[in-house]
Amino acid sequence: MEIKNIISSGLLELYATGLASEQEAAQVLQWVQQYPEVADELAQIETAMAMYAQANSVQPSPHIKEKIFATINEDATVIPLKNPGKKDKAPIVSISTFWKNVAAASVVLLLGSAVLNFVQYNNNGTLGKKLAQNKELVNNLQDQAKLMEDNWRIVQSRYSQPVTVNGLPVSPEAQAKVFWMKNTGDVYVDPGNLPEAPKGKQYELWAIVDGVPVNAGIIITTKKGDQYSIQKMKGFGKVDAFAVSLEAESSKPAEKPDLVMAVGKM
Amino acid sequence: MFSYLYDNYAPALNAVIYKMVEDRALSEDILQEAFVKIWNNFTSYDKTKGRLFTWMLNLTRNLTIDTLRSKSYKKQTKISGDENIVSNIRDNSSGIEKFDSLGLVKQVANLKADQRQIIDLAYFNGFTQDEISKQLGIPLGTVKTKMRAAISELRKLIQFN
Numbered sequence: 001m002e003i004k005n006i007i008s009s010g011l012l013e014l015y016a017t018g019l020a021s022e023q024e025a026a027q028v029l030q031w032v033q034q035y036p037e038v039a040d041e042l043a044q045i046e047t048a049m050a051m052y053a054q055a056n057s058v059q060p061s062p063h064i065k066e067k068i069f070a071t072i073n074e075d076a077t078v079i080p081l082k083n084p085g086k087k088d089k090a091p092i093v094s095i096s097t098f099w100k101n102v103a104a105a106s107v108v109l110l111l112g113s114a115v116l117n118f119v120q121y122n123n124n125g126t127l128g129k130k131l132a133q134n135k136e137l138v139n140n141l142q143d144q145a146k147l148m149e150d151n152w153r154i155v156q157s158r159y160s161q162p163v164t165v166n167g168l169p170v171s172p173e174a175q176a177k178v179f180w181m182k183n184t185g186d187v188y189v190d191p192g193n194l195p196e197a198p199k200g201k202q203y204e205l206w207a208i209v210d211g212v213p214v215n216a217g218i219i220i221t222t223k224k225g226d227q228y229s230i231q232k233m234k235g236f237g238k239v240d241a242f243a244v245s246l247e248a249e250s251s252k253p254a255e256k257p258d259l260v261m262a263v264g265k266m
Numbered sequence: 267m268f269s270y271l272y273d274n275y276a277p278a279l280n281a282v283i284y285k286m287v288e289d290r291a292l293s294e295d296i297l298q299e300a301f302v303k304i305w306n307n308f309t310s311y312d313k314t315k316g317r318l319f320t321w322m323l324n325l326t327r328n329l330t331i332d333t334l335r336s337k338s339y340k341k342q343t344k345i346s347g348d349e350n351i352v353s354n355i356r357d358n359s360s361g362i363e364k365f366d367s368l369g370l371v372k373q374v375a376n377l378k379a380d381q382r383q384i385i386d387l388a389y390f391n392g393f394t395q396d397e398i399s400k401q402l403g404i405p406l407g408t409v410k411t412k413m414r415a416a417i418s419e420l421r422k423l424i425q426f427n
Contacts, residue, residue: 008414009410009414010410010411010413010414011410013410013413013414013417014388014410014413015316016316016320016417017385017388017413018320018324018327018388018392019393019394019395019398019413021395029314029315032314033314043317044421045421046316046317047317048417048420048424049319049417050278050317050319050320051370052374052385052389052420052424053279053281053319053389054370055371055374056281056285056374056390057278057280058277058280058281058284058293059277059280060276060277060280060293060294060297064276064297065269065272065273065276067298068272068301069269071302072302072305152309156309
Protein backbone atom coordinates (compact mmCIF):
# COMPACT_ATOMS: atom_id res chain seq x y z
CA MET A 1 0.00 0.00 0.00
CA GLU A 2 1.21 3.49 -0.74
CA ILE A 3 2.10 5.67 2.20
CA LYS A 4 -0.54 8.28 1.45
CA ASN A 5 -3.16 5.55 1.28
CA ILE A 6 -2.04 4.16 4.61
CA ILE A 7 -2.31 7.58 6.16
CA SER A 8 -5.75 8.20 4.73
CA SER A 9 -7.05 4.70 5.53
CA GLY A 10 -8.16 5.70 9.04
CA LEU A 11 -6.42 2.69 10.58
CA LEU A 12 -3.88 4.86 12.36
CA GLU A 13 -6.74 6.71 14.04
CA LEU A 14 -8.39 3.43 15.03
CA TYR A 15 -5.12 2.30 16.53
CA ALA A 16 -4.58 5.52 18.47
CA THR A 17 -8.06 5.44 19.96
CA GLY A 18 -7.84 1.80 20.97
CA LEU A 19 -10.37 0.63 18.37
CA ALA A 20 -8.09 -1.45 16.18
CA SER A 21 -8.54 -5.21 16.17
CA GLU A 22 -5.47 -7.33 16.88
CA GLN A 23 -4.97 -7.86 13.19
CA GLU A 24 -5.30 -4.16 12.39
CA ALA A 25 -2.94 -3.26 15.22
CA ALA A 26 -0.33 -5.69 13.92
CA GLN A 27 -0.69 -4.14 10.47
CA VAL A 28 -0.25 -0.64 11.85
CA LEU A 29 2.85 -1.64 13.81
CA GLN A 30 4.35 -3.18 10.71
CA TRP A 31 3.78 0.04 8.74
CA VAL A 32 5.21 2.10 11.56
CA GLN A 33 8.40 0.03 11.45
CA GLN A 34 8.56 0.18 7.72
CA TYR A 35 7.72 3.81 6.95
CA PRO A 36 9.01 6.74 9.01
CA GLU A 37 6.27 8.95 7.54
CA VAL A 38 3.64 6.63 8.97
CA ALA A 39 5.39 6.56 12.34
CA ASP A 40 5.44 10.35 12.30
CA GLU A 41 1.77 10.58 11.41
CA LEU A 42 0.84 8.16 14.18
CA ALA A 43 2.95 10.13 16.66
CA GLN A 44 1.08 13.29 15.70
CA ILE A 45 -2.28 11.59 16.10
CA GLU A 46 -1.25 10.28 19.50
CA THR A 47 -0.04 13.71 20.57
CA ALA A 48 -3.37 15.22 19.53
CA MET A 49 -5.22 12.53 21.47
CA ALA A 50 -3.05 13.05 24.54
CA MET A 51 -3.81 16.78 24.37
CA TYR A 52 -7.47 16.00 23.97
CA ALA A 53 -7.34 13.89 27.13
CA GLN A 54 -5.52 16.73 28.91
CA ALA A 55 -8.23 19.14 27.84
CA ASN A 56 -10.76 16.85 29.52
CA SER A 57 -8.82 16.54 32.79
CA VAL A 58 -10.58 15.71 36.04
CA GLN A 59 -8.28 16.56 38.93
CA PRO A 60 -8.20 13.70 41.44
CA SER A 61 -8.35 14.46 45.18
CA PRO A 62 -4.94 15.37 46.55
CA HIS A 63 -4.77 12.43 48.97
CA ILE A 64 -4.89 9.90 46.11
CA LYS A 65 -1.32 10.63 45.16
CA GLU A 66 -0.09 9.95 48.69
CA LYS A 67 -1.99 6.68 48.81
CA ILE A 68 -0.48 5.53 45.53
CA PHE A 69 3.01 6.36 46.65
CA ALA A 70 2.49 4.62 49.98
CA THR A 71 1.43 1.47 48.12
CA ILE A 72 4.35 1.60 45.73
CA ASN A 73 6.84 2.06 48.53
CA GLU A 74 5.42 -0.90 50.44
CA ASP A 75 5.80 -3.06 47.37
CA ALA A 76 9.40 -2.15 46.75
CA THR A 77 11.54 -4.81 48.35
CA VAL A 78 15.03 -3.75 49.18
CA ILE A 79 17.49 -6.27 50.47
CA PRO A 80 20.18 -4.66 52.62
CA LEU A 81 23.47 -4.04 50.87
CA LYS A 82 25.72 -5.30 53.60
CA ASN A 83 25.20 -8.78 54.86
CA PRO A 84 28.08 -9.40 57.27
CA GLY A 85 26.56 -12.41 59.02
CA LYS A 86 26.58 -14.77 56.09
CA LYS A 87 29.59 -15.56 54.04
CA ASP A 88 28.19 -18.11 51.69
CA LYS A 89 25.98 -15.78 49.70
CA ALA A 90 26.83 -12.54 48.01
CA PRO A 91 24.50 -9.75 49.03
CA ILE A 92 22.02 -9.10 46.27
CA VAL A 93 20.59 -5.68 45.80
CA SER A 94 17.25 -4.87 44.41
CA ILE A 95 17.75 -1.74 42.41
CA SER A 96 15.01 -2.21 39.93
CA THR A 97 12.97 0.57 41.47
CA PHE A 98 15.74 3.02 40.79
CA TRP A 99 16.09 2.03 37.16
CA LYS A 100 12.38 2.00 36.73
CA ASN A 101 12.34 5.56 37.96
CA VAL A 102 15.12 6.61 35.68
CA ALA A 103 13.55 4.98 32.67
CA ALA A 104 10.16 6.38 33.53
CA ALA A 105 11.64 9.83 33.80
CA SER A 106 13.39 9.68 30.48
CA VAL A 107 10.31 8.52 28.68
CA VAL A 108 8.28 11.25 30.35
CA LEU A 109 10.85 13.83 29.39
CA LEU A 110 10.67 12.63 25.84
CA LEU A 111 6.92 12.91 25.73
CA GLY A 112 7.04 16.21 27.57
CA SER A 113 9.47 17.69 25.12
CA ALA A 114 7.31 16.61 22.23
CA VAL A 115 4.41 18.50 23.76
CA LEU A 116 6.72 21.42 24.42
CA ASN A 117 7.74 21.43 20.78
CA PHE A 118 4.17 21.56 19.83
CA VAL A 119 3.28 24.30 22.28
CA GLN A 120 6.16 26.46 21.15
CA TYR A 121 5.25 25.88 17.56
CA ASN A 122 1.80 27.14 18.33
CA ASN A 123 2.94 30.16 20.25
CA ASN A 124 5.18 31.58 17.58
CA GLY A 125 4.45 30.28 14.18
CA THR A 126 7.87 30.87 12.63
CA LEU A 127 10.68 29.51 14.70
CA GLY A 128 13.00 27.26 12.85
CA LYS A 129 15.66 27.95 15.43
CA LYS A 130 13.65 26.92 18.43
CA LEU A 131 12.37 23.90 16.64
CA ALA A 132 15.91 22.89 15.77
CA GLN A 133 16.93 23.30 19.40
CA ASN A 134 14.02 21.21 20.50
CA LYS A 135 14.80 18.58 17.95
CA GLU A 136 18.27 18.40 19.36
CA LEU A 137 16.84 18.15 22.85
CA VAL A 138 14.54 15.37 21.77
CA ASN A 139 17.45 13.57 20.13
CA ASN A 140 19.50 13.85 23.29
CA LEU A 141 16.62 12.61 25.37
CA GLN A 142 16.08 9.77 22.96
CA ASP A 143 19.72 8.78 23.31
CA GLN A 144 19.41 8.97 27.07
CA ALA A 145 16.21 7.00 27.04
CA LYS A 146 17.83 4.38 24.84
CA LEU A 147 20.78 4.11 27.21
CA MET A 148 18.49 3.83 30.20
CA GLU A 149 16.43 1.22 28.48
CA ASP A 150 19.50 -0.81 27.63
CA ASN A 151 20.65 -0.59 31.23
CA TRP A 152 17.27 -1.45 32.44
CA ARG A 153 17.06 -4.50 30.21
CA ILE A 154 20.27 -5.84 31.74
CA VAL A 155 19.08 -5.22 35.28
CA GLN A 156 15.65 -6.67 34.68
CA SER A 157 16.63 -9.69 32.60
CA ARG A 158 15.50 -12.93 34.16
CA TYR A 159 18.92 -14.37 33.44
CA SER A 160 20.66 -11.54 35.20
CA GLN A 161 22.36 -12.46 38.45
CA PRO A 162 23.33 -9.33 40.32
CA VAL A 163 26.45 -9.46 42.48
CA THR A 164 27.31 -6.61 44.77
CA VAL A 165 31.01 -6.03 44.95
CA ASN A 166 31.58 -4.52 48.38
CA GLY A 167 34.46 -2.37 49.51
CA LEU A 168 37.27 -4.00 51.50
CA PRO A 169 38.61 -2.28 54.62
CA VAL A 170 41.07 -0.26 52.47
CA SER A 171 38.16 1.36 50.65
CA PRO A 172 34.89 0.64 52.43
CA GLU A 173 33.00 3.14 50.30
CA ALA A 174 33.96 1.54 47.00
CA GLN A 175 31.06 -0.48 45.72
CA ALA A 176 29.96 -1.70 42.33
CA LYS A 177 27.28 -3.93 41.01
CA VAL A 178 28.04 -6.68 38.57
CA PHE A 179 25.40 -8.40 36.50
CA TRP A 180 26.27 -11.85 35.28
CA MET A 181 23.99 -13.28 32.62
CA LYS A 182 23.32 -16.92 33.44
CA ASN A 183 22.42 -17.77 29.86
CA THR A 184 25.26 -16.12 27.96
CA GLY A 185 27.97 -15.52 30.56
CA ASP A 186 27.99 -11.83 29.62
CA VAL A 187 29.25 -9.57 32.36
CA TYR A 188 28.11 -5.99 32.95
CA VAL A 189 29.26 -3.60 35.63
CA ASP A 190 27.40 -0.66 37.09
CA PRO A 191 30.08 1.53 38.64
CA GLY A 192 27.62 4.12 39.93
CA ASN A 193 28.83 3.80 43.52
CA LEU A 194 32.54 3.73 42.85
CA PRO A 195 34.31 6.91 43.87
CA GLU A 196 36.07 8.68 41.01
CA ALA A 197 39.43 7.03 40.40
CA PRO A 198 42.36 9.09 41.73
CA LYS A 199 44.48 10.88 39.14
CA GLY A 200 46.66 8.52 37.18
CA LYS A 201 44.66 5.50 38.35
CA GLN A 202 41.86 3.45 36.92
CA TYR A 203 39.53 0.73 38.11
CA GLU A 204 39.61 -2.70 36.60
CA LEU A 205 37.22 -5.58 37.02
CA TRP A 206 38.41 -9.10 37.75
CA ALA A 207 36.61 -12.39 37.59
CA ILE A 208 37.90 -15.01 40.00
CA VAL A 209 37.79 -18.28 38.08
CA ASP A 210 39.01 -21.39 39.92
CA GLY A 211 40.78 -19.18 42.42
CA VAL A 212 42.68 -17.22 39.77
CA PRO A 213 41.89 -13.56 39.01
CA VAL A 214 41.29 -12.95 35.31
CA ASN A 215 41.04 -9.40 34.02
CA ALA A 216 37.56 -8.51 32.79
CA GLY A 217 38.43 -5.05 31.55
CA ILE A 218 38.80 -1.39 32.51
CA ILE A 219 35.87 0.30 34.25
CA ILE A 220 35.24 3.82 33.06
CA THR A 221 34.45 6.18 35.91
CA THR A 222 36.21 9.37 34.94
CA LYS A 223 34.05 10.78 32.21
CA LYS A 224 31.05 12.40 33.74
CA GLY A 225 27.83 10.82 32.62
CA ASP A 226 29.45 7.54 31.71
CA GLN A 227 29.84 6.82 35.37
CA TYR A 228 26.22 5.91 35.71
CA SER A 229 26.09 3.83 32.64
CA ILE A 230 26.31 0.06 32.82
CA GLN A 231 29.32 -1.18 30.88
CA LYS A 232 29.81 -4.47 29.17
CA MET A 233 32.91 -6.31 30.28
CA LYS A 234 34.59 -9.54 29.25
CA GLY A 235 32.24 -12.51 29.57
CA PHE A 236 32.83 -15.64 31.65
CA GLY A 237 31.02 -18.94 31.59
CA LYS A 238 31.89 -19.71 35.17
CA VAL A 239 32.86 -17.30 37.92
CA ASP A 240 33.40 -17.72 41.66
CA ALA A 241 33.61 -14.04 42.51
CA PHE A 242 34.18 -10.59 41.09
CA ALA A 243 36.69 -8.03 42.31
CA VAL A 244 37.49 -4.43 41.56
CA SER A 245 41.06 -3.24 41.71
CA LEU A 246 42.79 0.09 41.37
CA GLU A 247 45.56 0.10 38.79
CA ALA A 248 47.95 2.56 37.25
CA GLU A 249 46.32 4.31 34.29
CA SER A 250 46.96 2.41 31.11
CA SER A 251 45.16 1.54 27.92
CA LYS A 252 46.07 -2.09 28.56
CA PRO A 253 44.36 -4.08 31.30
CA ALA A 254 46.74 -5.28 34.03
CA GLU A 255 47.80 -8.91 34.17
CA LYS A 256 47.59 -9.17 37.93
CA PRO A 257 45.53 -7.03 40.27
CA ASP A 258 47.57 -4.42 42.12
CA LEU A 259 45.29 -3.07 44.85
CA VAL A 260 42.02 -4.93 45.27
CA MET A 261 39.37 -2.52 46.51
CA ALA A 262 36.22 -4.57 46.57
CA VAL A 263 35.10 -8.17 46.27
CA GLY A 264 31.75 -9.85 45.72
CA LYS A 265 31.15 -13.60 45.69
CA MET A 266 28.60 -15.22 43.41
CA MET B 267 10.14 11.12 38.81
CA PHE B 268 7.11 8.89 39.03
CA SER B 269 5.60 11.85 40.79
CA TYR B 270 6.07 13.87 37.61
CA LEU B 271 4.30 11.17 35.66
CA TYR B 272 1.43 11.25 38.11
CA ASP B 273 1.11 15.03 38.15
CA ASN B 274 1.00 15.21 34.39
CA TYR B 275 -1.22 12.32 33.51
CA ALA B 276 -3.39 11.49 36.51
CA PRO B 277 -5.98 14.19 35.70
CA ALA B 278 -6.36 12.98 32.11
CA LEU B 279 -6.54 9.32 33.11
CA ASN B 280 -8.95 10.15 35.89
CA ALA B 281 -11.14 11.85 33.29
CA VAL B 282 -11.28 8.63 31.29
CA ILE B 283 -12.20 6.55 34.32
CA TYR B 284 -14.73 9.09 35.51
CA LYS B 285 -16.45 9.14 32.13
CA MET B 286 -16.81 5.38 32.30
CA VAL B 287 -17.92 4.96 35.91
CA GLU B 288 -19.50 8.36 36.65
CA ASP B 289 -18.70 8.00 40.30
CA ARG B 290 -16.01 10.18 41.80
CA ALA B 291 -14.95 7.86 44.63
CA LEU B 292 -14.90 4.72 42.52
CA SER B 293 -13.06 6.59 39.81
CA GLU B 294 -10.32 7.54 42.27
CA ASP B 295 -10.07 3.98 43.56
CA ILE B 296 -9.51 2.74 40.05
CA LEU B 297 -7.05 5.56 39.35
CA GLN B 298 -5.06 4.47 42.34
CA GLU B 299 -5.03 0.88 41.20
CA ALA B 300 -4.12 1.95 37.68
CA PHE B 301 -1.06 3.88 38.80
CA VAL B 302 0.20 1.03 40.95
CA LYS B 303 -0.26 -1.20 37.92
CA ILE B 304 1.52 1.28 35.65
CA TRP B 305 4.39 1.30 38.10
CA ASN B 306 4.57 -2.47 38.39
CA ASN B 307 4.23 -3.10 34.67
CA PHE B 308 6.55 -0.44 33.44
CA THR B 309 8.85 -3.11 32.02
CA SER B 310 6.18 -4.19 29.58
CA TYR B 311 5.87 -0.74 28.02
CA ASP B 312 7.27 -0.98 24.52
CA LYS B 313 7.89 2.40 23.00
CA THR B 314 7.94 1.03 19.46
CA LYS B 315 4.24 0.34 19.89
CA GLY B 316 3.27 3.90 20.57
CA ARG B 317 3.35 6.73 23.06
CA LEU B 318 3.61 6.25 26.76
CA PHE B 319 0.34 8.02 27.31
CA THR B 320 -1.47 5.68 24.92
CA TRP B 321 -0.08 2.72 26.82
CA MET B 322 -1.11 4.18 30.16
CA LEU B 323 -4.53 5.00 28.79
CA ASN B 324 -5.10 1.48 27.44
CA LEU B 325 -4.00 -0.06 30.71
CA THR B 326 -6.30 2.27 32.64
CA ARG B 327 -9.23 1.71 30.33
CA ASN B 328 -8.89 -2.06 30.49
CA LEU B 329 -8.63 -1.97 34.24
CA THR B 330 -11.77 0.15 34.41
CA ILE B 331 -13.66 -2.22 32.14
CA ASP B 332 -12.51 -5.19 34.25
CA THR B 333 -13.56 -3.45 37.43
CA LEU B 334 -16.96 -2.62 36.05
CA ARG B 335 -17.44 -6.21 34.97
CA SER B 336 -16.15 -7.80 38.15
CA LYS B 337 -18.25 -5.57 40.31
CA SER B 338 -21.19 -6.47 38.13
CA TYR B 339 -21.76 -2.89 37.18
CA LYS B 340 -23.65 -2.90 33.98
CA LYS B 341 -22.49 -0.77 31.16
CA GLN B 342 -25.18 1.74 31.58
CA THR B 343 -27.50 2.69 28.81
CA LYS B 344 -27.11 6.32 29.73
CA ILE B 345 -24.68 6.66 26.88
CA SER B 346 -27.61 6.54 24.54
CA GLY B 347 -28.28 10.21 25.18
CA ASP B 348 -25.29 12.06 23.86
CA GLU B 349 -25.82 15.00 26.20
CA ASN B 350 -23.87 13.12 28.88
CA ILE B 351 -20.88 12.72 26.70
CA VAL B 352 -20.99 16.23 25.44
CA SER B 353 -21.62 17.83 28.81
CA ASN B 354 -18.67 16.16 30.46
CA ILE B 355 -16.26 18.39 28.69
CA ARG B 356 -17.58 21.44 30.51
CA ASP B 357 -17.95 19.82 33.93
CA ASN B 358 -14.33 19.45 34.64
CA SER B 359 -12.93 22.86 35.16
CA SER B 360 -10.57 21.79 37.92
CA GLY B 361 -7.72 20.05 36.14
CA ILE B 362 -7.22 22.26 33.21
CA GLU B 363 -5.74 25.50 34.49
CA LYS B 364 -2.38 24.63 33.10
CA PHE B 365 -3.72 24.36 29.62
CA ASP B 366 -5.95 27.37 29.71
CA SER B 367 -3.08 29.52 28.59
CA LEU B 368 -2.96 27.51 25.42
CA GLY B 369 -6.64 27.85 24.87
CA LEU B 370 -6.65 24.10 24.41
CA VAL B 371 -9.95 23.58 26.16
CA LYS B 372 -11.57 26.29 24.08
CA GLN B 373 -10.16 24.88 20.87
CA VAL B 374 -11.38 21.42 21.66
CA ALA B 375 -14.79 22.81 22.55
CA ASN B 376 -15.11 23.89 18.92
CA LEU B 377 -15.21 20.32 17.79
CA LYS B 378 -18.61 19.41 16.35
CA ALA B 379 -20.76 17.42 18.75
CA ASP B 380 -20.97 14.33 16.54
CA GLN B 381 -17.21 14.33 15.99
CA ARG B 382 -16.56 14.68 19.68
CA GLN B 383 -19.00 11.89 20.33
CA ILE B 384 -17.30 9.34 18.13
CA ILE B 385 -13.91 10.16 19.62
CA ASP B 386 -15.26 9.97 23.16
CA LEU B 387 -17.04 6.66 22.62
CA ALA B 388 -13.79 5.08 21.50
CA TYR B 389 -11.20 6.92 23.48
CA PHE B 390 -12.95 7.49 26.76
CA ASN B 391 -15.72 4.93 26.90
CA GLY B 392 -13.79 2.03 25.44
CA PHE B 393 -16.43 1.09 22.87
CA THR B 394 -15.52 -1.30 20.06
CA GLN B 395 -16.01 -0.45 16.38
CA ASP B 396 -19.08 -2.64 16.38
CA GLU B 397 -20.58 -0.94 19.43
CA ILE B 398 -19.93 2.47 17.95
CA SER B 399 -21.59 1.52 14.70
CA LYS B 400 -24.69 0.38 16.61
CA GLN B 401 -24.66 3.33 18.97
CA LEU B 402 -24.44 5.88 16.19
CA GLY B 403 -26.49 3.93 13.67
CA ILE B 404 -23.78 4.03 11.03
CA PRO B 405 -22.38 1.17 8.95
CA LEU B 406 -19.40 -0.59 10.53
CA GLY B 407 -17.20 0.29 7.56
CA THR B 408 -17.64 4.02 8.06
CA VAL B 409 -16.48 4.10 11.70
CA LYS B 410 -12.92 4.31 10.41
CA THR B 411 -13.54 7.17 8.02
CA LYS B 412 -15.65 9.11 10.50
CA MET B 413 -13.02 8.65 13.17
CA ARG B 414 -10.33 9.88 10.84
CA ALA B 415 -12.39 12.92 9.89
CA ALA B 416 -13.05 13.70 13.56
CA ILE B 417 -9.41 13.39 14.58
CA SER B 418 -8.25 15.40 11.58
CA GLU B 419 -10.63 18.14 12.68
CA LEU B 420 -9.35 17.89 16.24
CA ARG B 421 -5.78 18.23 15.02
CA LYS B 422 -6.69 21.30 13.00
CA LEU B 423 -8.39 22.90 15.98
CA ILE B 424 -5.40 22.27 18.20
CA GLN B 425 -2.93 23.51 15.64
CA PHE B 426 -4.52 26.60 14.23
CA ASN B 427 -5.93 28.64 17.03
